[in-house]
Amino acid sequence: MPQLDLTTFPPQVIWLAISFIVLYLLMAKLGLPRIGRALEARRTRIEGDLEKAQQMKAEAEAVIAAYERALAEARQQAQQTLKETADRLNAEAAERQRKLAERLAAETGAAERRIAQAKTDALANIREVAVEVARAAAARLVGGEVDAGAATAAVDAALRERS
Amino acid sequence: MATENPLHQFTIKRLIEIHIGGIDASYTNSALLMSIAVAFITAFVVLTTRRAALVPGRWQSVTEMFYEFVVDMVDRNAGHDARPYLPFVFTLFAFILCGNLLGLIPYSFTFTSHIIVTFALAITVFIGVTIIGIARHGFRFLSLFVPHGVPKVLLLLLVPIELLSYCIRPFTLSIRLFANMLAGHTMLVIFAGFVAALGIAGILPLAVDSALVLLELLVAVLQAYVFAILTCLYLADALHLH
Numbered sequence: 011m012p013q014l015d016l017t018t019f020p021p022q023v024i025w026l027a028i029s030f031i032v033l034y035l036l037m038a039k040l041g042l043p044r045i046g047r048a049l050e051a052r053r054t055r056i057e058g059d060l061e062k063a064q065q066m067k068a069e070a071e072a073v074i075a076a077y078e079r080a081l082a083e084a085r086q087q088a089q090q091t092l093k094e095t096a097d098r099l100n101a102e103a104a105e106r107q108r109k110l111a112e113r114l115a116a117e118t119g120a121a122e123r124r125i126a127q128a129k130t131d132a133l134a135n136i137r138e139v140a141v142e143v144a145r146a147a148a149a150r151l152v153g154g155e156v157d158a159g160a161a162t163a164a165v166d167a168a169l170r171e172r173s
Numbered sequence: 174m175a176t177e178n179p180l181h182q183f184t185i186k187r188l189i190e191i192h193i194g195g196i197d198a199s200y201t202n203s204a205l206l207m208s209i210a211v212a213f214i215t216a217f218v219v220l221t222t223r224r225a226a227l228v229p230g231r232w233q234s235v236t237e238m239f240y241e242f243v244v245d246m247v248d249r250n251a252g253h254d255a256r257p258y259l260p261f262v263f264t265l266f267a268f269i270l271c272g273n274l275l276g277l278i279p280y281s282f283t284f285t286s287h288i289i290v291t292f293a294l295a296i297t298v299f300i301g302v303t304i305i306g307i308a309r310h311g312f313r314f315l316s317l318f319v320p321h322g323v324p325k326v327l328l329l330l331l332v333p334i335e336l337l338s339y340c341i342r343p344f345t346l347s348i349r350l351f352a353n354m355l356a357g358h359t360m361l362v363i364f365a366g367f368v369a370a371l372g373i374a375g376i377l378p379l380a381v382d383s384a385l386v387l388l389e390l391l392v393a394v395l396q397a398y399v400f401a402i403l404t405c406l407y408l409a410d411a412l413h414l415h
Contacts, residue, residue, distance in 0.1 A: 011180055012287075013355070018185040019289045020197045025204030026290050033211045033268055038260035041218035045240045048222055048233070055227060 140165045179362040183286055183355070203284040210271040210284075239267075243401070250405035251412060258408055261301075265294065266401035273354065273393030277386065285396075286354035288347060295347035298404050306411030317414050346403055353396045357389045 012018070141161045148156040189200035221232040229237055243263045247255050269285055276283025284290050306314045318335040319328060364385060367378035 012183040012185060013289070013351070015185065017197065018201070018203075018287075021187070021191075021199045021201050022185065022203050022284070022287060022289050023293050024196075024198045025200065025207055026284070026293055029204070029207035029211050030264065030268060030294075033214060034260060034264045036211070036215045037218070037264045037267070041215065041222075042240070042260055042263060044222040045218065045236060048226075048229070049237060049240070052227055 137162075137165060137169065140169070179359045179366070182282075182358060182362055185287075202282045203287065203290070206272065206275055206282045206284050210268055210275060213275075214267045214271055246402055247405055247408075250402060251409040255405070255408050255412055258305075262401055262404055262408075265298070265404060266397055269294070269350065269400050270394060270397035273397055274390070276354065276358065277389055277393060283354050283358055285350055286358055288351045291347035291351040292343065294400075295343040295350075298346065298407060299343040302404075302407045302411045305408070306414075309412065310414060313414070314411075317410060342403075342407065346400065350396050350400055353392050357385070357392055361385055361389065 141158070144165055145156045145158065145161045148161070186202045187199040188202060188205060191198045191200060217232075218236055221230075221236040224230075224233070226233060240263070243266055244259060247259050247262050251258070272283065272285045275281055276286065306317065310316075318332050318339065320331055320335065323331060361382060364378040364382045368375040368382065371378065
């Protein structure tokens with residue numbers, strides 16, 4: 011069995027040691043750092059990209075939030091304006107209404123005063139007419155002039171009785 | 174019809190006779206295959222990572238996958254603080270794997286089929302791991318041999334067993350690899366011998382040999398992996414005791 015030939019041990023061990031040490035040094039100093047660098051570069055790159063994507067996402071979200079805030083503000087402002095306009099219009103309408111009512115009330119008052127005046131005038135005229143009529147009637151019935159003062163007094167008494 | 178001696182393939186041939194101070198340091202076929210392994214691994218790693226592309230090509234991926242496989246193996250089995258020993262485990266794994274696989278090439282030579290080679294590797298691991306353990310833990314390293322939660326009386330029995338199982342590690346480690354390589358390659362040659370001897374019926378041993386080559390490919394990878402992972406586990410013992 012060639013494996014048990016002791017004379018082959020020294021050359022095998024010597025060259026094993028040389029080969030292994032050479033390979034170890036090549037891997038430790040040259041090979042593995044190269045692989046490690048490539049992997050590290052990739053990991054850094056991927057992490058960088060992820061970070062950038064995260065940042066962009068955050069920015070986009072901020073923009074969306076700002077937009078929504080602006081939208082809400084605009085909406086609120088619009089509602090405010092709408093409400094103010096409605097209030098103003100309501101106030102104006104109420105004012106007009108009030109003025110109209112006042113004018114109407116004033117006109118009504120004036121008309122009433124005129125009517126009262128007319129009524130008073132009419133009543134005064136009625137009294138004079140009644141006195142005239144009473145005197146004429148009395149003259150026709152009695153045949154003689156009735157004193158104007160007495161007729162007036164009689165008409166007033168009669169009017170007071172009626173009213 | 175004389176078939177070849179199945180053990181003849183393991184013969185060490187001195188290609189260049191070198192003697193230094195009475196010590197035989199000849200460059201043998203074993204040394205040649207070791208040199209090829211070193212050259213191949215180095216060339217493969219260096220050439221495939223030459224461009225170090227952000228998106229790796231096919232060959233760069235092979236190197237990176239192998240590297241990450243070893244990193245993962247070391248991290249999982251020996252912990253993160255075993256990282257300084259990553260180059261050693263990587264070299265060991267790549268060297269044995271390459272030696273096993275190169276040995277499967279016809280007319281080649283398998284340097285891992287020699288007990289002296291596997292033993293030299295195993296004893297290096299054993300001594301290295303023991304030194305790491307003592308340097309790290311000093312006297313407490315001996316607690317590795319004292320199992321936890323065992324009655325004191327049983328320790329009289331268990332401590333020698335633990336000590337023995339620790340000390341036979343280089344032997345089990347080296348014999349496992351050596352025996353697998355020896356058996357596989359011997360079988361391949363035995364069946365190959367039948368192919369010519371049986372004439373037309375030689376197709377049967379040829380089929381067996383074809384299947385055996387596939388099996389040996391698996392064994393070559395597996396045994397390199399087993400050697401590397403056991404190294405990691407021994408390292409874990411030295412770094413963390415129990």
